[in-house]
Amino acid sequence: MNMHALETIELEMAVLARLVKSMTSDLRNLDKSAYLLLHQLSSEGSSGVKILANKLHLDISTVSRQTASMEQKGYVCKVPDPKDGRSYFYQITDLGLKELSQYKQARLDKLEELLNDWSDEEGQNFGQLLKKFNQTLMDK
Amino acid sequence: MNMHALETIELEMAVLARLVKSMTSDLRNLDKSAYLLLHQLSSEGSSGVKILANKLHLDISTVSRQTASMEQKGYVCKVPDPKDGRSYFYQITDLGLKELSQYKQARLDKLEELLNDWSDEEGQNFGQLLKKFNQTLMDK
DNA sequence: GTATATACTTGTATCATACAATTAAATTCC
DNA sequence: GGAATTTAATTGTATGATACAAGTATATAC
Numbered sequence: 001m002n003m004h005a006l007e008t009i010e011l012e013m014a015v016l017a018r019l020v021k022s023m024t025s026d027l028r029n030l031d032k033s034a035y036l037l038l039h040q041l042s043s044e045g046s047s048g049v050k051i052l053a054n055k056l057h058l059d060i061s062t063v064s065r066q067t068a069s070m071e072q073k074g075y076v077c078k079v080p081d082p083k084d085g086r087s088y089f090y091q092i093t094d095l096g097l098k099e100l101s102q103y104k105q106a107r108l109d110k111l112e113e114l115l116n117d118w119s120d121e122e123g124q125n126f127g128q129l130l131k132k133f134n135q136t137l138m139d140k
Numbered sequence: 141m142n143m144h145a146l147e148t149i150e151l152e153m154a155v156l157a158r159l160v161k162s163m164t165s166d167l168r169n170l171d172k173s174a175y176l177l178l179h180q181l182s183s184e185g186s187s188g189v190k191i192l193a194n195k196l197h198l199d200i201s202t203v204s205r206q207t208a209s210m211e212q213k214g215y216v217c218k219v220p221d222p223k224d225g226r227s228y229f230y231q232i233t234d235l236g237l238k239e240l241s242q243y244k245q246a247r248l249d250k251l252e253e254l255l256n257d258w259s260d261e262e263g264q265n266f267g268q269l270l271k272k273f274n275q276t277l278m279d280k
Numbered sequence: 281g282t283a284t285a286t287a288c289t290t291g292t293a294t295c296a297t298a299c300a301a302t303t304a305a306a307t308t309c310c
Numbered sequence: 311g312g313a314a315t316t317t318a319a320t321t322g323t324a325t326g327a328t329a330c331a332a333g334t335a336t337a338t339a340c
Contacts, residue, residue, distance in 0.1 A: 001255050001263040008267030009255075010247050012274055013160060014176055019277045020157045021297085022197045033327060036154055049288065057162045059329050064289055066327090086287045086336045107150050114276055115141050115149075123141040126273065127148030129266040134152055136254055137159045161328085173296060189319065199298050204320055206296090226305045226318045285338070291331085300323085307316070 023110075037066050038075060038092055038100040046079070046089040057138075075099055163250075177206050178215060178232055178240040186219070186229040197278075215239055 040055055041047070049067060053060040067090050070076045075096030081087040092100070115123060180195055181187070189207060193200040207230050210216045215236030221227040232240070255263060 001252065001258055002260045005260065005263035005267045006248055006252055006255070008271060009263065010244070010251050011179070012267065012270040013251075014179075014247075015274045016270060016277075017157060017160045018176060018197060019274060020153060023277060031326080036158060039151070039154075050286090057158060058327090060288070061290080061330080062328055064287095068289085081287095084287080084337075086334095088288080104150070107154075108146055111150050111153075112141065112146055114280060115146070118141050118276075120142045120145065122269065122272075123145035123149065125265065126269040127145045127152065129262065129269060130152040130156060131148060132258075132262075133266065134155045134159060136258075137156075137163060140254060171295085190317090198296090200319070201299075201321080202297055204318095208320085221318095224306075224318080226303095228319080281340100283338100283340085286336080288334085288336100290333075293330085294328085296327095297325085298323105299325105300321105302321075303319085305316105305318080308314080310311105310313090 031066070031069065034066055034070055034075070035100070035103060037063070037070065038096055039104075041076060041090060041092040042097060042100055046091040048081070048087050048089060052090070070096065171206075171209065174206055174210055174215070175240070175243060177203070177210065178236055179244075181216060181230060181232040182237060182240055186231040188221070188227045188229060190227075192230070210236065 036056055037052065040052060044055070047055075049060050049063045052058075052067070053063040056063065058066075067076060067078070071078050071090075074093060076090045076092050079089045079091055081089060118126075176196055177192065180192060184195070187195075189200050189203045192198075192207070193203040196203065207216060207218070211218050211230075213235075214233060216230045216232055219229045219231055221229060258266075
């Protein structure tokens with residue numbers, strides 16, 4: 001790929017990481033970190049910490065703490081695996097779904113306001129490229 | 141903007157933030173956090189912590205610690221402002237420039253490998269949209 | 281039935297960050 | 311010109327997200 005484009009992506013990616021961090025720091029009903037966890041449980045169904053850790057690219061100890069915290073808040077419930085006394089499934093609860101949807105909506109509202117002068121085409125394009133980029137990162 | 145596009149951007153942005161975090165955790169000569177600081181000093185010249193904090197969207201206390209750490213490593217030097225006894229300029233040193241460039245190159249190499257099957261056009265497009273997105277975030 | 285592997289949790293450490301308190305210098309306002 | 315206020319920066323303290331290592335309990339293999 002063209003060097004200039006690479007350099008742009010490289011720098012802007014660093015800038016973005018910083019900006020996203022400061023941007024999301026104020027919608028704090030939900031632990032920011034738990035968003036993807038709940039999303040995962042909601043979109044691909046219950047699973048145990050090992051699978052979650054894999055999907056989320058996190059250490060299992062981190063996920064274990066996240067699930068414990070989510071359980072404590074009533075957003076997920078911990079179901080023992082009948083086939084294996086060591087393992088559990090975490091299942092998102094109705095309250096968890098509600099929280100997830102509210103948090104998502106808050107993010108969407110904010111984003112919509114930010115991007116209010118972007119064209120449909122730019123938005124679609126950006127969304128697709130971001131998705132592709134993530135896919136590329138995920139697979140390697 | 142089209143709702144579906146917004147939703148894609150919203151979700152993929154969260155995924156990206158996570159992926160970028162795990163991706164960059166292994167090129168650790170330079171504190172990951174210091175990269176943008178050195179970049180800023182190198183591209184827009186010396187300045188004090190307040191201005192840096194503004195440009196980097198960080199608290200001045202955070203920047204103060206970052207500059208102290210960079211100074212300790214010899215990547216920046218701290219020059220008293222002759223006009224104001226309270227303030228300083230931080231200036232990037234030759235060593236700092238060298239480190240910055242090495243770190244940047246490592247990131248570029250990694251990115252190049254990741255994106256080796258992307259077309260020039262996609263890359264350019266993505267770079268431009270990322271830049272525009274960051275600009276949008278930066279300004280609000 | 282002992283040894284090993286596996287699923288998960290808990291202990292400990294680190295990093296990046298923010299907010300609050302502090303210090304020291306500059307500015308303002310009688 | 312000196313007291314009150316503002317400003318630039320640092321330092322104290324706390325937190326959140328993370329990883330790695332050690333521990334616990336259960337399952338599997340030989």
